Amino acid sequence: MNTLTRAHLTEKIYAAMGLSRNESAVLLESVLSRISxxxxxxxxxxxSGFGTFSVRQKSxxxxxxxxxxxxxxxxxxKVLIFRPSQMLRDAVxxxxxxxxxxxxxxx
Amino acid sequence: MTKSELIAELASEHPYLTLADVDRMVGVLFDEMTxxxxxxxxxxxxxxxxxxxxxxxARAGRNPRTGEMVSVEEKSVPFFKAGKExxxxxxxxxxxxxxxxxx
Numbered sequence: 579m580n581t582l583t584r585a586h587l588t589e590k591i592y593a594a595m596g597l598s599r600n601e602s603a604v605l606l607e608s609v610l611s612r613i614s615x616x617x618x619x620x621x622x623x624x625x626s627g628f629g630t631f632s633v634r635q636k637s638x639x640x641x642x643x644x645x646x647x648x649x650x651x652x653x654x655x656k657v658l659i660f661r662p663s664q665m666l667r668d669a670v671x672x673x674x675x676x677x678x679x680x681x682x683x684x685x
Numbered sequence: 686m687t688k689s690e691l692i693a694e695l696a697s698e699h700p701y702l703t704l705a706d707v708d709r710m711v712g713v714l715f716d717e718m719t720x721x722x723x724x725x726x727x728x729x730x731x732x733x734x735x736x737x738x739x740x741x742x743a744r745a746g747r748n749p750r751t752g753e754m755v756s757v758e759e760k761s762v763p764f765f766k767a768g769k770e771x772x773x774x775x776x777x778x779x780x781x782x783x784x785x786x787x788x
Contacts, residue, residue, distance in 0.1 A: 582721040582728040587714060594713045605710060610733045612694050616686040618774040623686045628715045633775060656775045660765030669723040670738055670763045
């Protein structure tokens, strides 16, 4: 399956903005870094039309090593939740995206 | 933080760009990611996380209010898994430190 990476996104920014490739890469990094900083501070980040990143606090619980059956404490921690916007959900769902549907597409 | 706050922060970080430029750039970015997911592709941003599309099979559900049986159709949903670095930053005592999302 195809994967979109930083290189692709940099290229798109480059093409759309008329900046240098290097500036485009710096900008992309800057976007990710700003979002990461907000999240790391426990802020939620809402990108309308795309989705919301939020931080959820998980409390301590007793887990079990599935291999040995031994009980191990899972410490309280924070986890990142992404809730896709309705627009993104619709875009993904209306697409011919299903694994089965993709067989007819060009390779 | 909202999208417009993000755009304002980016514009002050990169003074050679106007607010309108940054707005357009952020738009291009999230549009491209949306389009990739709509094509069923994954978006992988090392250190930050990966967006993928998960497929949910059709199932028999229930209207939680009435208890009535309804059939839920097969669907695809966007999914995000945070990258290792971001997950670790989330659980650092200070909440910040370390610059940039990239290793």
